[in-house]
Amino acid sequence: MLYIGIDLGTSAVKLLLMDGEGKILNIVSREYPLSFPHPGWSEQDPAHWLRETVAGVRELMKGFDAGHVAGIGCGGQMHGLVALDENDNVLRPAILWNDGRTAEEVEYLNHVIGKQTLSKYTANIAFAGFTAPKLLWMRKHEPELFARISKIMLPKDYVNYMLTGVHCTDASDASGMLLFDVEHRRWSREMLELCGLREDQMARVFESYQPVGTLRPEMAKELGLPETVKVCAGAGDNAAAAVGTGTVGEGACNISLGTSGTIFIASERFGVDPNNALHAFAHADGNYHLMGCMLSAASCNKWWMDDIIGTTDYAAQQKPITDEKLGRNHVFFLPYLMGERSPINDTDARGCFVGLTMDNTRADMTQAVLEGVAFGIRDCLEVARSLGIDVKRSRICGGGAKSPLWRKIIANVCDLELELIESEEGPGYGGAILAAVACGEYASVGSAAEKLVKVVGTVEPDPAVAARYEEQYKKFRGVYPALKELFPVLNG
Secondary structure: OEEEEEEEOOOEEEEEEEEOOOOEEEEEEEEOOOEOOOOOOOEEOHHHHHHHHHHHHHHHOOOOOHHHEEEEEEEEOOOOEEEEOOOOOEOOOEEOOOOOOOHHHHHHHHHHHHHHHHHHHHOOOOOOOOHHHHHHHHHHHOHHHHHOOOEEEOHHHHHHHHHHOOOEEEHHHHHHHOOEEOOOOEEOHHHHHHOOOOHHHEOEEEOOOOEEEEOOHHHHHHHOOOOOOEEEOOEEHHHHHHHHOOOOOOOOEEEEEOOOEEEEEEEOOOOOOOOOOOEEEEOOOOOEEEEEEEOOOHHHHHHHHHHHHOOOOHHHHHOOOOHHHOOOOOOEEEOOEOEEOOOOOEOOOOOEEEOOOOOOOHHHHHHHHHHHHHHHHHHHHHHHHHOOOOOOEEEEEOHHHHOHHHHHHHHHHHOOEEEEEOOOOHHHHHHHHHHHHHOOOOOOHHHHHHHHOOEEEEEOOOHHHHHHHHHHHHHHHHHHHHHOOHHHHHOO
C-alpha cells in the first residue's frame, strides 16, 4: 500500500509518497504567502493551505496508482489559531506560531494567573506563540469575532477537517495551545474557563497514529483518491519530525533546523522542567517529550543570505569558513529575529551582530549567523542537562541540516555526536509513518520507526574544536543579558 505524508510548513506544504517499506517514491512542494500586517505579526489564509495541499496531492500522484493509497498523515506548524464560525467558515486569517502580538496577554498569564498555576493546569507556561494568548488577544481586540467562534482549530487540523469533515486534533499538537492538560491528555477545564471558552468549541483529541475518518466524497474526487483513504490525526511538526527521524523511546534526541529550531528529547514518562524553560508536551508515539524551541533557526540564514547578501548560493558563502576558523570567530550573532521562546521567553529580544571590527568579512558574519543558532540550541540543551538528562548523541533534520558546515558547527558547539538519517523529510515522513500505523501496516509507532528509519552517517565533534567553542559559548552567554534591558527601549 501507499501512504501520503504532508508537512504543512510556514512557507510551503511539502508532500511525499511512501510505500509500506518506507521508500519515498515522490516528493512535491508548493509555496503559499505569509503576511506581516504589523511589525511582529504573522498571519496566513487557511484557504491557501488547502488549495496547495489539494494541488500538491494531485501532482504527487502523477504516474502512480491512486487506488493503492491507504492513508494520509499530516505534520503541521504548531500553535496557529484558526477560528471557525457556526458554519465552519474561517473568521479571520490564522495567527501563526511566530506571531509576537501577545506580549500583554503573556504577561497577564505568567504574572497575574502565575506560572505555577499554568504549569499545574497544562505542564507549561505562556509563550507569545501559543494559542491561548492569541485567544485572549482576540477576545480583547476583536470581541465581535471572538463571540462568533464555534470551533478552534490548529493549522494541520483545519486541513484534516476539510479532508474528513471531523473536527479533530492530536495530543502532541494540542499540547502547544496552553489549553491542554498534557499529563492527562485532555482539555484543561480551568484554562478554557480562564480564556472564556467552552469544551464544545474544542476539537476531539486523538492520538497521532489513530485514524480520525476517511475522505469526504467531494474531497476524494478533488484529490483523485479513493473515498476509503484513512486520515490519521497526525502530529505537530516537531513530534512528526521526531517520528520521521526515529526519535522514539526513552532519551532519544533530535535537533531540527527548520524555519524554527528545536531540540526534542523523547521520554516514556511525564516530566516538567521546574523553570519551564523547556516545553513538556505529549509525543506522537503516545508518550511524552521535552522540547526547546527557537523561533528563528534556518530562517536566520535565509534572511541573511536572501535579504541581506542577496544570494541563493548558500554553499558558496559558506565555502570560505574553513575548519581552522571554527571556534575562533570574534563576531557574535543573537538569532532573535522574531523575539525568542526557549529558553529566555522574551518577545522583545531582537537579532543583532556584536563584536564587529574593520577587518571583519562577510564570511565572518555568515559564520556568526550559523554559530548563533547553534549557541541557541546549546542554551536549550543546557537546560536538559541541568535536569540530569545525559544526551550524548542526537539525530538532526530540517533544511539547515543539509549544510555539512552547519552540522559540524552544531556537533562541536553542543559536543554531541550527530546521526544523519537516510530521509531528511522530517514531518512529512513522520506523517506517512503515522498513516501506516493508522492503517495497520505496523503495530506501533516505535516498531515502524525502528524498521523504517535508517542512520546513514555520523558527525563526530572534534575535541579541540569543541574546546574552542566552549570558550566562545561562555562569551555568547553574556551578550543577551547585557542587552536585555535595551531591547524594550529600542522597540518603543
